[in-house]
Amino acid sequence: MERTLTPLDRILVDAQNALDTVFGSARAERPNPGLGEAEVVLEDAERRHAAGLMRINHVGEVCAQALYVGQAAVARDAATRRQLLAAAQEETDHLAWCADRLRELDSRPSRLNPLWYAGSYAIGALAGLRGDGWNLGFVVETERQVEAHLDQHLRQLPEADTRSRAILATMKADEARHADNAQAQGARVLPPPIPALMAAASKLMKTVAYRL
Ligand SMILES: [Fe+2]
Ligand SMILES: [Fe+2]
Numbered sequence: 001m002e003r004t005l006t007p008l009d010r011i012l013v014d015a016q017n018a019l020d021t022v023f024g025s026a027r028a029e030r031p032n033p034g035l036g037e038a039e040v041v042l043e044d045a046e047r048r049h050a051a052g053l054m055r056i057n058h059v060g061e062v063c064a065q066a067l068y069v070g071q072a073a074v075a076r077d078a079a080t081r082r083q084l085l086a087a088a089q090e091e092t093d094h095l096a097w098c099a100d101r102l103r104e105l106d107s108r109p110s111r112l113n114p115l116w117y118a119g120s121y122a123i124g125a126l127a128g129l130r131g132d133g134w135n136l137g138f139v140v141e142t143e144r145q146v147e148a149h150l151d152q153h154l155r156q157l158p159e160a161d162t163r164s165r166a167i168l169a170t171m172k173a174d175e176a177r178h179a180d181n182a183q184a185q186g187a188r189v190l191p192p193p194i195p196a197l198m199a200a201a202s203k204l205m206k207t208v209a210y211r212l
Pocket of ligand 1: 171
């Protein structure tokens with residue numbers, strides 16, 4: 001498929017991905033891991049807390065999609081581009097599962113998703129312009145930060161919310177594998193202050209997305 005895409009085709013594919021991602025029509029290929037768990041009725045405060053956390057995770061997946069698609073848009077090497085788009089595809093399951101869980105929790109994705117997507121796409125494209133080793137370095141850093149953050153959420157979610165927990169546990173295992181793959185393919189270690197800036201941006205996102 002890659003060989004036959006013209007630049008205009010690529011722009012259209014990116015635009016389609018952006019719309020699916022932002023407006024929640026992404027479809028998972030694997031079954032939702034939460035569906036194996038019984039649905040427990042949570043107290044209102046607990047339900048709202050779980051929804052805030054799952055909204056953060058949904059935004060995180062929106063950002064991951066945008067970051068990878070942005071990097072792929074400027075990747076010089078066709079193999080790197082294919083690999084980035086494959087990574088984005090795997091994140092689609094996470095995106096769809098988080099959106100499902102938000103609906104079950106009687107909540108909704110972030111209203112600022114177009115903004116999160118645009119910002120992350122721009123960061124991805126900027127990183128990609130530095131070269132392919134940087135692209136992979138960005139993937140590793142992103143995935144490691146997401147993995148650590150999922151650990152935190154697994155501690156913070158209500159004990160009874162086993163559906164959200166099952167989703168995050170599967171995501172965590174996937175993210176670890178994504179990081180290992182990128183590492184094995186020759187990722188560069190990102191120099192300071194880039195990892196710290198990425199952590200600061202995601203902290204801002206988490207604070208806002210919990211509510212909005
Ligand atoms: Fe993910
Ligand atoms: Fe990932």
